Amino acid sequence: MFAGSFALGAVAARNSWASVPAAAAALQRTATPGTMPHLPPLRVHMNQLTDIKVCLRPFRAAGPRLDVEKIGDKTVIHHYGHGGSGWSLSWGSADIVVGKAASTLEKRVAVIGCGVIGLTTALTAQRAGMDVTIYTKDLLPHTRSVRANGSWTPDSRIALTKPAGPGFASLWEQMARYSWKTYRDYLGLPGNPIDFRDSYTLSDTPFDQTPEPPAPPAGSPDYASTGKPQNSAEFAEYGELIKDIIPNADVLDASENPFPVAHAKRKNLMIFNFGAYGHLLLSEFFQAGGKIVVREFHTPAEFKTLSEPVVINCPGYGARALCQDESLIPIRGQTNWLPPQANSLYGVRYKGAALLCKTDGIMVQALDFTGLGDMVGVNNSFEHPDRSEAEKAIGIFEDLFARMKGQPA
Numbered sequence: 001m002f003a004g005s006f007a008l009g010a011v012a013a014r015n016s017w018a019s020v021p022a023a024a025a026a027l028q029r030t031a032t033p034g035t036m037p038h039l040p041p042l043r044v045h046m047n048q049l050t051d052i053k054v055c056l057r058p059f060r061a062a063g064p065r066l067d068v069e070k071i072g073d074k075t076v077i078h079h080y081g082h083g084g085s086g087w088s089l090s091w092g093s094a095d096i097v098v099g100k101a102a103s104t105l106e107k108r109v110a111v112i113g114c115g116v117i118g119l120t121t122a123l124t125a126q127r128a129g130m131d132v133t134i135y136t137k138d139l140l141p142h143t144r145s146v147r148a149n150g151s152w153t154p155d156s157r158i159a160l161t162k163p164a165g166p167g168f169a170s171l172w173e174q175m176a177r178y179s180w181k182t183y184r185d186y187l188g189l190p191g192n193p194i195d196f197r198d199s200y201t202l203s204d205t206p207f208d209q210t211p212e213p214p215a216p217p218a219g220s221p222d223y224a225s226t227g228k229p230q231n232s233a234e235f236a237e238y239g240e241l242i243k244d245i246i247p248n249a250d251v252l253d254a255s256e257n258p259f260p261v262a263h264a265k266r267k268n269l270m271i272f273n274f275g276a277y278g279h280l281l282l283s284e285f286f287q288a289g290g291k292i293v294v295r296e297f298h299t300p301a302e303f304k305t306l307s308e309p310v311v312i313n314c315p316g317y318g319a320r321a322l323c324q325d326e327s328l329i330p331i332r333g334q335t336n337w338l339p340p341q342a343n344s345l346y347g348v349r350y351k352g353a354a355l356l357c358k359t360d361g362i363m364v365q366a367l368d369f370t371g372l373g374d375m376v377g378v379n380n381s382f383e384h385p386d387r388s389e390a391e392k393a394i395g396i397f398e399d400l401f402a403r404m405k406g407q408p409a
């Protein structure tokens with residue numbers, strides 16, 4: 001009997017072992033190297049559009065504000081200005097400011113704001129044993145945070161290299177590594193709050209022949225001379241610092257490239273499914289005894305009316321008005337949403353636009369149609385949908401998938 005059940009167990013174990021890659025392939029989360037993945041062409045047309053969301057990245061040339069000040073008898077720890085990287089850096093950045101709160105030895109903490117930065121800060125403070133109340137104008141599902149793209153982009157418009165300096169580069173590395181590790185704890189949960197996707201970058205010319213944008217001529221206006229970012233080359237890129245833990249992109253050969261475009265790269269991209277993840281974070285916060293008070297502040301002096309001795313200030317772009325902080329500038333971005341499609345679990349970048357299949361829909365975003373790079377949207381605070389931008393981005397993928405349908409499966 002023992003031998004029989006052992007043999008049965010071994011068969012079952014082998015079957016379940018074999019079924020793991022099969023299940024992954026069926027879900028098309030990751031393709032098997034050396035084979036042609038069968039990616040379904042997507043139904044991407046303007047007549048499928050369900051929503052256009054516009055958001056302002058809260059950008060500071062020197063990187064996020066993390067300093068501490070005294071306002072009356074309150075210790076106020078600022079925590080805003082995460083540019084295009086707030087989702088990605090949230091846990092690591094929260095860990096740094098909660099460390100500052102812990103050094104006061106106070107147990108009761110107020111967090112201002114309930115975007116991704118406020119909510120992860122609140123949870124991190126709870127995990128450090130603090131009693132937390134969030135005071136906020138809006139809750140996570142209605143904040144700017146949920147108007148983002150929602151993928152791992154930890155150095156997207158996070159700072160300018162020179163004003164931020166080398167000190168910020170190492171702080172950034174600390175934040176990015178801590179966040180990456182924390183996000184791994186949220187993988188494989190019901191509803192896939194955090195997930196991975198194969199993301200393909202396509203090009204009509206070989207990647208090694210894609211021209212780099214020309215460096216600005218010496219003496220051109222820059223941040224130092226104007227107080228505002230002036231060209232894409234000024235934006236910091238820190239990805240090299242963490243390349244040992246982030247899946248690399250592979251250039252595909254023709255036998256692995258399912259697209260009707262000559263050149264393709266593929267990387268395994270971490271993504272944030274806003275609905276499932278936001279719901280989970282709010283539930284965790286309430287389960288740990290957190291409280292939320294809906295309240296708008298007009299000046300930091302109003303923090304003096306709170307009962308908590310420590311205030312962590314996470315108002316995102318709202319800090320420009322609340323703290324009169326003009327070092328915080330808007331970088332406009334728009335995402336366009338279509339219904340989710342069954343079995344469609346990949347992302348594509350092509351001709352300056354991005355598409356990403358998520359549980360809450362297919363996200364299409366115009367990245368750069370003009371060659372301006374990271375300067376696209378800088379200082380643009382127009383927070384209203386631009387339908388023509390949506391049409392152009394969606395048109396790129398409509399054309400791509402129309403060409404793909406003609407290909408053998």
Ligand SMILES: Cc1cc2nc3c(=O)[nH]c(=O)nc-3n(C[C@H](O)[C@H](O)[C@H](O)COP(=O)(O)OP(=O)(O)OC[C@H]3O[C@@H](n4cnc5c(N)ncnc54)[C@H](O)[C@@H]3O)c2cc1C
Binds near residue numbers: 135322
């Ligand atoms: C198009 C686009 C795509 C993006 N894609 C990504 C991505 O793929 N990956 C990534 O990591 N990041 C991305 N980002 C960046 C990311 O969305 C932001 O960095 C992040 O949302 C900032 O979060 P936050 O909590 O600081 O701000 P918010 O989400 O704006 O939250 C601020 C909170 O403070 C409250 N508040 C503000 N003012 C007051 C006040 N006066 N009184 C009381 N409460 C107040 C608000 O109600 C809100 O609850 C993207 C941004 C854009 C625009």
